[in-house]
Amino acid sequence: MAIFGARRVLWRSFSTISSHPLRVCIVGSGPAGFYTAEKILKTHQGSQVDIIDRLPTPYGLVRSGVAPDHPETKNVINQFSRVAQNGRCSFLGNVALGYSISLVELRELYHVVVLAYGAESDRVVGIPGEDLKGVHSAREFVWWYNGHPYGRNLDPDLKNTDTAVILGQGNVALDVARILLRPTSELAITDIASHALTALEQSSIRKVYLVGRRGPVQAACTAKELREVLGIKDLYIHIKETDLKITPADEEERKNSRIHRRIYELLSKAATAGPSQPSSGQRELHFVFFRQPDRFLESYDKKGYVSGVHLEKTTLKGIGSGKQIAIGTGQFENLSCGIVLKSIGYKSVPVDDLPFDNQKGVVPNVKGRILSDNSGDPTSIENGLYVCGWLKRGPTGIIATNLYCAEETVASLSEDLELGVLASTTRLPKLGRDGLLQILDNRNVRVVPFSAWERIDKEEKRLGSLRNKPREKLTSWEELLKVAGSE
């Protein structure tokens, strides 16, 4: 215990042992970026941390991913804004890696670069018809209702059909289902984007199917979200009782996981509670298990538009270590719908000059230290380059997962500093923030510092107060930059 304390003291004072303050650049201002910044500022007194983000607004998925009717989940923003307000920390918005500044340039300007830019793309289902109109990624749909500048033009058609099919049964799938089915009067007092609220108020969607290729024991959602969607007022829930049958392999899986036990309980209670038929005009939520999509069906009347999903029944097969996968049985059925939302997982986007594991969708690393190539050889480490968050672990987990992820990455960094692994860079002064701002100025990049974000924040709250919402999000680059720039 005493030794650990001594080591910590050593790390904390390291930046004064090397005569130059440690300059760190973190790419990405979501939970991974902010938890990493907080840990570095705390562990290395005298360090200077800059967080860049390609959006003018910080906080990543806390702002653009967490559903509008989950405001308490966003409370962590208060903690992150205290980090940004630390004198040794700077948020620099509207700075895009690979566009405004390259990775090579950042490594020149800073002693340490941490990549924490998350996952902005999707896993592809890879079946025919995926590019039919009406087939959307849930990620883009979430961006759309959360007012992300890149989601603004999605324009999903919610008026051509009464049925939506969602592929996937994780929390994002449940969020999307809930936003489609909740009474819009309840959504009207959240920070949902206005264009989305209008579209939902005019929506004709009354039935939502959540399709999973495995069973209720394997469902990927968590209890709070499931409980919430099952508790929507006046909603008819349908779960086939036969889907609830448990095999010995299922029992083994359940035994080892508290969370899966509780999810299964919630689903089986919902299957038997409530009426067996919906009442007229009632909205419906159907949990469909053991079905995987084979292809998307094209409409006869509207060429190029989706009219349904061709589903294959599945059965589960054990692949060792208690895991079961779904395999097709050759029996098929059709599910008609006018809109499909694919919620089968996010995927990270690679950046130039970096190795990338395409299969896992991550930058190859060992405890956050980026490796020079995809071989997985733990000795070929890129000096001074680290990774945190979804880009490191894959797009799974909750906000808090990044807390531990950041701890691990910063521990690797601290160890490297202490052991002199980074001595070749740390013995030289780096230009850091001043150098970066100079280059960006030369390139006419309109940097949005934290104080400018605070102007955006204030304006959004002001506009929101006019409509009984906590905020009215500004959803276009022009509006955001205009308000950021105004005095």
Place this chain on the structure above:
Amino acid sequence: MLTSRLSRVGFRIINELSRGGYRCMSRTRFRQGHCGQCQRSPVELLSETRAFFQGAIFQKHHYFSTLGSNNTSGGGDEQKETISVTFVSKDGEEIPIRVPIGTSMLEAAHQNDIELEGACEGSLACSTCHVIVMDMEHYNKLEEPSDEENDMLDLAFGLTETSRLGCQIIARPELDGIRLAIPAATRNFAVDGYVAKPH
């Protein structure tokens, strides 16, 4: 009039002294007996101040009723205003503090600069204030967790059979002496809310 004003002032002084008492204690984690006043319990400080006010026009019963109205459990002077709680940090460091009745363990940790995360600020929307109650006797004295708390505990890292959320444990006299461990983040933390077998 004078009496009520004095009793209000008196109560404020008691409060300040009590607060000063346990805050002082938390700073002297490594050194015992640094601050002379810290050795006394708030009850002793109370009687000292009471004696001070007896010089002025001050009625005993009036004084106690003022105190009573601000004590969440209500009633007499045998009731402790604070309980003793010991946090055990991730490094094994023992941090004894005093927590006012009615305060949550998360609030108490923050008031004493103890490193306990609270991402959602006590609104049951995260699991970062996860603590492990170190003995069954105290664990059993806690009320059963609500569905909402259990939903969050599903996602806590290093969940054990005596795990609770710090924001949901509210100080009561029965919990005096409770010891709470802050779980260490393991290197092989799991994602997706998967919870390792309880230990």
